[in-house]
Amino acid sequence: MKPLVQVNNLRVVARNDAGVDIPIVKGVSFALDKGEVLALIGESGSGKTTIALSLMGYARQGCRIAGGQVRVGEQQVLELDERGLSALRGRTVAYIAQSASSAFNPSKTLMDQVVESAAIHHTMPRAQAEAKAVELFRALALPDPERLGSRYPHQVSGGQLQRVMAAMAFITDPALVILDEPTTALDVTTQIEVLRAFKDVVRQLGTTAVYVSHDLAVVAQMADRIVVLRDGEIREDGATPQVLNAPAHEYTRSLLAAAEPAVRDISIELPSLTRLAPPLLEIRGLHAGYGPAGADGLPSKRILGDINLTIARGATVGVIGESGSGKTTLARVVAGMVPIARGEVLLDGGALPSCTGGRTREQHQRVQFVFQNADTSLNPAHTIGGILARPLSFYHGLKGDARRRRVLQLLDLVRLPAAIANRLPGELSGGQKQRINLARALAAEPDLILCDEITSALDTVVAAAILDLMAELRRELKVSYMFISHDISTVRAICDEIVVLYAGSKVEARPREALAEAPFHPYSHLLISSVPKLEQGWLDGVCARRASRLPPLGAAGTAAPAAGAALCTFLPRCSERIDGVCNRLPPPRQMLANGGEILCHHAPAALALRQSPLHRFEEVA
Template sequence: MSAELLHRGTLAANDATHNLVDVRGLRVVGSRPGEADTTIVHDIDFEIARGEVLALIGESGSGKTTIALSLMGHARSGCRITGGSIRIGDTDVRSLSAKGLEGLRGRRVAYIAQSAAAAFNQSRAIMDQVIESAMIHGTLSKRDAQAKAVELFRALALPEPETIGRRYPHQVSGGQLQRLMAAMALITDPELVILDEPTTALDVTTQIDVLQAFRRVIRQYGMTAVYVSHDLAVVAQMADRIVVLSDGQIREVGATEQILHAPRHPYTQSLVAAVQPVVSACASAAQADGPAPLLEVRRMTAGYGRKSAKGWPEKIILNDVDLTIRRGQTVGVIGESGSGKTTLAKVIAGLMPMAGGQLLLDGEPLSGNLSRRTREQFRRIQIVFQNADTALNPVHSVERTLARPLKFYHGLKGEKARRRVAELLELVRLPASCAQRSTGELSGGQKQRVNLARALAAEPDLILCDEVMSALDTVVGAAILDLLRELQQKLGVSYLFITHDIAKVRAISDDIVVMYAGHRVETGDRAALSAPPFHPYSHLLVSSAPELRAGWLDEASERCHQTLTPIGASDDNPELCTFLPRCPMRIDGVCNRTAPAKRTLANGAQVLCHRSEEELERFQTTPRDEDAAARAPVF
C-alpha cells in the first residue's frame, strides 16, 4: 500500500467532517421461537472516511458480515437491529421506510458477495444482469448503462470487454465471474461498496488478479469501501484501517501497518500468529525403506465422458499420475482448481473409476470399482469432504451421524455406541454435549470436526482430506491443522492432504505433489518445496500466496503476471508440457516441440521441465525490480 494512501486514510479518519459512514452503538440480536434474544453485535462504534477502505476482520461468528449488512439497513433471517444509529452521509439508515431502503440498496450502497455463482441467473446474459441495477434505479439509459458496463469490464481487466457481456455466467471462469459481480455492484456509482469475503473461494493465482482489479477500480473511482474478511494477509493489500472483531465486539481498531506489525490486543495477536501455520517439528513415522507402502498409485489415468475405441475417456482429468503414501505419513497435493486434485481423491476412494493404471493397498491390488471393494477396504480408506455443510445432514444429531459408521463397520449399538461417540468427540476436541445437537446448529469449525470424527469412526488407515480448511477462517483452520497433526501422532493414521494453500501444505506434509492440468509436475519432501529451485508452476503457486505486509500485491503482480515471451506454434502433441502457455521460462523450439523429461534436483525434488536446475534457481531468485535484462532467464 502506498504512503499516499496511508496518509490519506489517517487524515480522513481524524477529520470527522470527511466521514461518509458513522455508526454509533449498533446492536443486533438474534431470536428463535420460544427462546430469549441473543445479542450478536454489542454496541459497535466506528466511522469510515470518504475514499477510505475499512476492513472488518475476525473469525466466523465474530459479527463482521452482520455489521456490514447493517450498513444497508439489512439483518439476516432471525436477526434484527435493535439499537444504535447508522448514517450514510446525511441519511439516517434506521429511519428509512421500506421504499427508502430500496432506494439505498444497490444505488448508494452496493454489495459484492462471496459467491458470484449464487449472485447470477445462469439463464440470462451477463450484460442484462450487470446493468439491471441501473435500470431499476433509473440512473442511466440502457445504452449508457451498457457503455458504462464495458468501461467497468475494461477497468476490471476482464477479457474481451466489448463482448464478454453477451456470454452467460457458466461460460466464464470463477475469477471472471467475481469481477463481473463487482461491475454489477459499481454500475450505479455507489457511495459505499461492501466486499464480503470476495476472494475466499478462489485459487491463490486467481486471487491476485481479482484483488488487483478490485483495488485498481477502488482507486480509480475514489470509492469508499468496507472489506470483510478473515484473512489478514489479503486485508493488508486492500485496507487503510482495520477493525478487529470477536464475539460481536470490537477488540482493536488501527491503521493497517499498526495492526499487522504491532497488534495490541491478544486476540489480534492470535490472528496475526495464525496467518502462517507452524511447521510441525515432529518426525514422520514413515520411512523410505521397510514394509510396502500403505498406498501406491501407479500411472493412474482418469476422466469423464464417452470412451474411445482404446478405452480412454473423452475428457482426461488425470494423466499418468504416480503417488506413494506410507504408514503414518502425510502426502500433500497442491494445485489450482482443475488440476485434478479432487479427482485423484475420488479415484482412490472408489467414487470414480480409473481409465488406466493401478492402485495398491499394502502391496495388494485395490479395485478402482467401488462395487468390487470389500467392507474392510471401505473401512481402511475414508474421505473428508471440503464442505461440511453439504456432507452432513443438518437435521440429524451428531450422535446419529457418528453412530452410523460405528454400526456399519464395527457392529456397535446402544450404550457401546454412545460411549464410542463420546470418545470420538473427545478426540476431535468437541464437548460431549454436542452429541445431542443437530449438525445444522454447529459452527463451521465444529461441523468440520464432526466430519473428521465420522471418518475416524471407521478406524481407517488413510484419510483423504479434500480442501478441509478452505471454507474455514484463519484461526479455526489453524486449529483443525493442529488437530490433524495430533490425531496422526495418537493413531498413526496417514493423510492425503489436498489444498491450494502452499503454507498449509508445507505445515502438515512430509511429501508434496504439485499437480497441473492432471499431470504431476513436481514431487519432493517438505524441505525441497520450501526454497527454490522449483518447477515454474510451483514457483507461481509459491509467489501467489499472500504475505502479511502491505505492498506485496504490487510486487506479486509484477512477479507472477509478466507479459510472456513469444513462442512458436505448438505441434499439438498431447505429451507436451501442460504449463507451456503460462510458463515465463518456456523455450521456443524446445518446450513447444518435445515432451519434458523428469529431472531430479539436488534437493531430491523431481520436476517435469526442460530447464536445468541452475536456470530455474537463477530465474526464481533474481529480484524482480531490476532492469529487463537482469530479469530475463539465462539460457
Template structure:
C-alpha cells in the same frame, strides 16, 4: 477526506424463544471516509458480516437493531422507511457476496445481469448501462470487453466471475461497496488478480468500501483502516500499517499467527518412520483418469496423466495446485469413486479394484474420505450419535452400549463434548461440524484419510485449530493423510511431502522443505509468489514480478502434447516445451521436477 458512513455505538441482538434479547453486536463504532476502504476482520461469529449489512439497513432473519446509528452522509439508515431503503440499496450502497457462482443466474447473459440494477433503479438507460459495463470490464482487466456481456456465467472462469460481480455492483455508481469475503473461495493465483482489480477499480471510481474477511494478509493489501472484531466487539482499530506492523491486542496477534502457520518441514519424519512398512500404505501408479467415455473406452476429458504418488504409513502428503489441476480427481481415483482408464491403485502393496462397488468392505474401511463442505456431508435430519454410529455398525459390527461408548470416545478424540452426541448438525458451528466429519471418517479405523479442502470453508483461527487436531490425530493413530488444498501455507504447515499438480500432471514433488526451497519448478514458484505476505504494499510489488505476469488471466489448459504450463511459463522454450513432454529430473533426496530446463536454470 469527508466522512461517508459513520457507525456509532451500533447494537444488534437476536430475539430468543422467551422473547428476551441476546446481544450479538455490542456497541461498535467506526467511520468510512470517501474513497477509503475499511476492513472488518475476525473469526466466524465475530459479527463482521452482520455489521457490514447494517450499512444497507438490513439485518439477517432473527436479528434486530437494538441501539446506535448507522449514518450515511448524516442520514440514519436504521430508521429509514422501506421505500427509502429500496432506493438506497443498489443506488448508493451495493453488496458483493462471497459466491459469484451463486449470485449469477445461469440462464441470463452476463451483460443483462451486470446492467439490470442500474436500469431498474432508473440511474442509466439500457444503452448507457451497457456502455458503462464495458468501461468497467476494461477497468477490471477482463478479456474482450466488447463481447464479454454476451457470454453466460459458465463461459468465464471463477476469478473473472468474481470481478464481474464487482462490475454489477459498480454499474449504478454507488457511493459505498460492501464486499463480503469476495476472495475466500479462490485459489492463490486467482486471488491476487481479483485483489488487484478490486483495489484499482475502487480507487478509479472514487468509491468507498467495507471489506469483510478473516484473512489479515488479504486485508493488508486493500484496506486503509482495519477494525478487528471478536464476539461483536471492537478489539483494535487503526490504519492498516498500524494494525499489521504493530498490533496492540493479543487477539490480533492470534489472527496473524493463524493466517501463516509455521511450516511442517520434517515434522512428520518421526511419525512415519515409527509406522513404516515395506509397502506404502497407499500408492497410485501411472494413473490416467478423466470424465465421460468415448466408444473406444477412453475418456472424453482426460484430467490426470501418468500420475504417481506414494504415501507411507503415518505420513502426510499435500497435493496442491490451482482449481482445475486435478487434485480432487486424484482423491476420487484413490477412493474408487472414479475408476482410472490406466494405472493401478495399491493399498498395502495389494492392487485394489478400480471401482468403489467392486471393493470389499475391508478395503472400503481402510480408505475414508473427508469432504470439503461439512454442511452438505452431514445429514441434517440425523443426530450426531447416529451419524457416527453408522460406520461403527457397518465396518466394526458395534451395537448398543459398545457403540455408544465408542461414539463418546470419537467425540473426545476430535475434542468435542460427549453431550454433542444428542445434537443435530444445525446446532453446531462450522468448525464443530468439520470435527464431526473427521470423527465419522475415523470411526471406521482407517489406514488412510483423504482430506479434500477440509478447511477452505473455515476462518483462519478455526482452520488452524482443525490442522492442530489433524496433527494430534496422526500422532495418536498412525493414520496416513492425503491433504488436498489450494492454500500453500496450510499444506506447508501439515504435510511431510508435497505433490504439485498442474493440468493433471505432477510437475514437482518431494519433501516439504525441499519443494518450498529453491530451485523451484516455474509453476511452484508462481504458487509461492502468489501467497499474500502479511505487510502493506506487498500486492503492488508482487504484481510486477515475472511469475505474476505469467499467472494473469490464464486458465488451466489440459493438453495431450508438450508441457501444459508452456503458455504461462517464463522459462518456456519454443518448439520444445510446446511439442515434447518434459523429462523428470531427479535433484536428489526424492526431489523431482518435470522440466526441459537443466537444474542450473531453474528459478531460485
C-alpha cells in the same frame, strides 16, 4: 469534513430456542471517510458480516438490529422503511458476496444480470448500462470484455465470476461497496488477479469500501484502516501499518501469529514404514476423466494424465494446485467415486477396484473422505450423534450403549463436548462442523483419510486448530492423509511430501524440508510466490514483476506448439519457456538432489539461478 459512513453504538441480537435475545454485536461505533477502504477482521462469529450487512439495514434470519445508528451519506439507514431500504440496496450501498456461484441465476446471461440493478433503480438506459458494463469488464481485467456478457455463469471460471459480481456492484456508482470475503474460496494465483482487479477499480473510481475478511495478508493489500473484532466488540481500530506492525491489543497479536500456519510436529515412530512395508497407497500411471471413451480408451474430458504417487503408512502427502488442476478428481479416484481410465490404484499392494460398486466393505472402511464444504456434507435433519452412529453401525456393527459410548469417544477425540451429540448441524460453527466431518471419517477406523480443502472456508485461528488436531490424530492413531489444498502455507504445515498438479499433470514433488530450496518447477515457483505477505504494497510489487517477466500469450517471437506433441501443460503461462524446445518436445522428469523431482526442460542448476529466494518459507528448510 463529515465522514461518508458513520456507525454509532450498533447493536444486533439473535433469539435463541428459549426466546431470549442474545447480543451478537455489542455497541460497535466507527466512521469511514469518502474514498477510504476499511477492513473488518476477526474470527468466525466475531460479527464482521453481521456489521457489514447492517450497513444495508439488513439482519440475517433469527437476528434483528436492536439499536444504534447507521448513516450512509445523508441517509439514516436504520430509520428507512422497506421501500427506502429497497432503494438503498444496490444503489447507495452495493454488496459483493463470498460465493459468486450461488449469487448468479444460471438461466440468464451475465450481461442481463450485471445491468439488472441499473434497470431496477432507473439510473440509465439499457444501452448505456451495457456500455458501462463492458468498460467495467475491461477495468476488472476480464477476458474478451465486448463478448463476455453473452456468456452464462457456468461458462466462466470462479475468479472471473467473482469479478463479474464486482461489475454488478459498481454499475450503479454506489456510495459504499461491501466486499464480504470475496477471495476466500479462490486459489492463490486467481486471488491475486481478483485482488489486483478490485484494487485497480477502487482506485480508479475513488470507491469507499468495507472489506470483510479473516485474512490479514489480503487485508494488508486492500485496506487503509483495520477494525479488529471479537465477540461482537471492537478490540482495535487503527491505520493498516499500525495494526500490522505495532498492534495494540493482544487479540490482534494472536491473529497476526495465526496468519502464517506454524509447521506442525508430524514425527511418528514407525521405523519400518518406508523401508520394509509396501506403501499404504500407490498410484501408478493413472489417467482419469469424464465422458465417453475415445479410440485410445481415454475419456473425452481428460482430467488426470500419467499420475504416479505413493503414501507410506502414517505419512501425509499434500496435493496442491489451482482450481481445475485435478486435485479433487485424484482424491475421488482413490475413493472410487471416479473411474480409472488407465493405470491402477493399490492399497497395501492390492489393486483397488475402479469404482465403489466393485469394492468390499473393508476397502470402503479403510479409505475415508472428508469433504470441503462442511455445511452440505452433514444431513441437516439428523443429530450429530445420529450422524456419527451410522458408520459405527455400518462398519463395526455397534449398537445401543456400545455405540453411544463410541460416539462420545469420537467427540472427545476431536475435542468437542459430549452435549454436541444432541445438536443439529445448523447449530454448530463452521469449525465444529468440520471436526464432526473428521470424526465421522475416524469412526470407520480408516488407514487413509482423503482431506479435500477442509480448511479453505475456515478463518485462520479455526484452521490452525484443525491442523493441530490432524497432526495429533496422526501421532495417536497412525492414520495417513492425502491433504488436498490450494494453499501452500497450509500444506507445508502438516505434510511430509508435497505434490504439485497443473492441468492434470504432476509437475513437481518434493519433501517438506526442501520446500524453500530452488530449483522449482516454474509453476510451483508461481504458486509459492503468490502467497500474500503481511506487508502493504506486496500485491503491487508482485504484479509489476510478473508483468515484466511473462510475455502476453501469443506475443511476437513466441513459437506455436508443435501439433500433436505431448507438451508441458504449463507452457502457455510459463515465464521460463524455451521456444524451439518447450513447444516442440515433451518435458523430461528430472530428479533433484533434495529428493524431489520436476517435469521441465531446464537443467535444475539453471532454474535455481533464475528463481528468486522464497524468504517466507526459509524456516522450513
